[in-house]
């Protein structure tokens with residue numbers, strides 16, 4: 190298959206809306222910093238919807254989508270390669286994956302790379318080492334690259350991981366994989382990250398970032414805020430939950446309908462950002478109009494976060510719905 194340059198790939202993609210879609214919640218790994226609860230990560234009830242249901246939903250909207258599939262682990266969706274084949278007849282896709290399942294090879298052999306914006310391969314090194322999967326990760330990564338897919342790799346800079354990451358980072362670099370260090374945004378031992386990274390930790394992350402062209406160096410000192418600025422989220426970008434609920438973004442929970450029920454109404458023009466913190470700053474940087482502020486987290490927010498996690502767990506035990514990504 191002819192390999193296309195990144196620029197050629199992006200120029201060729203003409204779509205109406207970018208969607209960040211939670212395709213499933215099922216996952217075979219157990220990362221400590223995961224947003225999906227342990228119970229749901231192992232529940233076949235959250236493996237994903239039927240191929241026909243999904244394809245009809247996106248096709249029935251009358252729009253051309255760039256569907257960014259996130260999970261869970263998208264490759265665990267039943268008939269995932271068949272789903273990608275069907276979706277890419279009219280739409281474009283991109284994928285967040287842990288690159289740990291055998292059907293990655295089938296995907297590489299079947300799907301047209303010109304329909305795939307990128308494949309973001311998350312290393313999750315602690316889990317990868319537990320399953321002895323570093324070599325398989327490297328092989329699959331290079332297979333996708335060789336078939337012409339635009340690939341990138343990243344590792345969350347979770348405080349316990351950060352201390353021992355350097356040898357793996359160097360080994361992968363020697364093998365032609367430049368791992369982007371992703372700033373950890375969350376709480377660990379009642380500290381708030383990224384605000385509570387020590388200077389030593391920041392220096393280490395910045396050392397890894399020397400070879401990196403992503404936005405993550407911006408997030409190293411706090412969260413981003415675009416409050417009060419116009420943002421195209423809801424018009425050019427939406428988030429779609431596992432159950433099909435379409436929202437403007439992670440920071441603005443206003444519902445714009447449900448794609449599986451064939452009822453969505455996107456915004457017609459940019460609107461003000463109502464969120465104190467942009468919890469999806471990659472999208473904020475792309476869709477908000479104007480300059481961001483860096484906001485430091487407080488101890489009060491850490492306590493609130495812990496209470497919210499406990500509440501979410503209690504709701505799950507009672508079988509009641511939790512917030513998306515909770």
Ligand code: SF4
Nearest residue numbers: 216218219220223261
């Ligand atoms: S690979 Fe992703 S979805 Fe799976 S446990 Fe890790 S963070 Fe969660």
Ligand code: SF4
Nearest residue numbers: 420438440462467473
């Ligand atoms: S800046 Fe971020 S939080 Fe605000 S509306 Fe845009 S995407 Fe949502």
